[in-house]
Amino acid sequence: MEMPVGECRCGAVYAYDATGHNLGAAFLNALVFACRLDWERAWDMLPGEDYGEEIVHNYDRQYHLIIPGAFFEGRKIGGALYFIKLKGEGGRSPRSREATGCHTDYLGKNNPSPVVREKKRISKGELETLVRDYQVESLLEAARHDRKILWGLGRLLCAGDESLRLRAAEMIGAASAVIAREDPGRVAEFLKSLINSLADTGSSGRGTPDAIGAIISHSTENYAGYLPYLIRLLKDEAMRSGALRALERVAAIRPDLLRPWSGHFVQCLAAADPETRGLAAMITGRLGAVEAENPLEQLLEDRSAFGVYKDGRVCPQTVGQVARAALERIRAGRGGQ
Structure with missing residues (x-):
């Protein structure tokens, strides 16, 4: 495992993220640990149905304390514990829940919903x-x-x-x-x-x-x-x-959703990778990005090939082909304004 992991006496497991900024990785580490390192089984898990989850923020691993203000003895406390608890059998076996010192409310065990x-x-x-x-x-x-x-x-x-x-x-x-x-x-x-x-x-x-x-x-x-x-x-x-x-x-x-980021796609037109150039050309054409006209013109003779996926198949195209189609789309849109 990439992060420290452990198990509570109640049967929940956890992963410790020292920064609190890698919760995605912490979630995966905890879930895979709960599934006994079985990645395939972890992918099969449904949140709420197969497991409960909760995050504890501002955890100080050195003193085993939760620091509400995130500062303790001059140190910033940003650690987080990502808890996962499997429902039913098949995960790590819960130990006795008596005198565990571990609360299970946050894992949804007090008010379980019926599983359909x-x-x-x-x-x-x-x-x-x-x-x-x-x-x-x-x-x-x-x-x-x-x-x-x-x-x-x-x-x-x-x-x-x-x-x-x-x-x-x-x-x-x-x-x-x-x-x-x-x-x-x-x-x-x-x-x-x-x-x-x-x-x-x-x-x-x-x-x-x-x-x-x-x-x-x-x-x-x-x-x-x-x-x-x-x-x-x-x-x-x-x-x-x-x-x-x-x-x-x-x-x-919905090209309107991506227009605020059109500058990113124009930059990709100058990438070394043909697939990046070709896909960026297709996107700028969809967006009607007039700022892409000059970069697209420079790609018209680009014969580098890449694959375009459509309807279950990957079909070969050249960067020049999609650049030409993008230019036509942009100019048609501008002419209609």
Whole structure:
């Protein structure tokens, strides 16, 4: 584990974040520890249904105290404990709860809500087959009966096959739209788990940014507030292309949401990576970013190839091709004003 972890006598586990600024990583460390280091099982967990969680801020590990004012003996106390407690069996076995010295109210044990299990579940093998064969309608029908399907699809974001990863991300977005009609909170929890996973490169699949973008683009009215997380990824070279692919999805639906960040995309037009240049060109075209005209003109003869995902397939394009289409879109929009 990357952070100190431990277990309370009541059966809850915790991860200690010394700064209080890495809560995403702390959440993952605690959840995986609770699942006995079984990452696959951790992905299957649903918040509220399979585990309770709580964060204790301003924790001083040296004296084992919670400091309300965040300052103690001239020191700033910013540590945090991220607690996870599994419901039911299968995790770390709770010890005796008598005289534990550990309160369980914050873990939701005093007023447990009834757990409602979906009647129809789809197996991992069946789910992967639906994604691999691009059976969108069948998957959406399954999502109507099995709201845990998002977590199953999330495992495929780590697949080595790029087409499978991107199909999984697209289907996550489509399934989330179905589930959000009745339970937007469930989708928000899954979206939060994806964002938290980005804090730990060991657990985050390469398709994670694509899935975040797919969820937002299918339900902008519910989840547009999460766009800044994708914008931040533009500074991460390893995640940049995935973030741009995700943002292009959003730009195709609601370009107005991304116009405040158009300068970021114009800067990406000068990147060394062809995929970054190509995706940035597509986005600036969607946004009608007139400030991108000159940089786009410089890319018209760029024959560097990259893949563009659409409708289950990755199709080759050149940077010059998408730059030309973006320029035409920008100039058409300007002419119509």
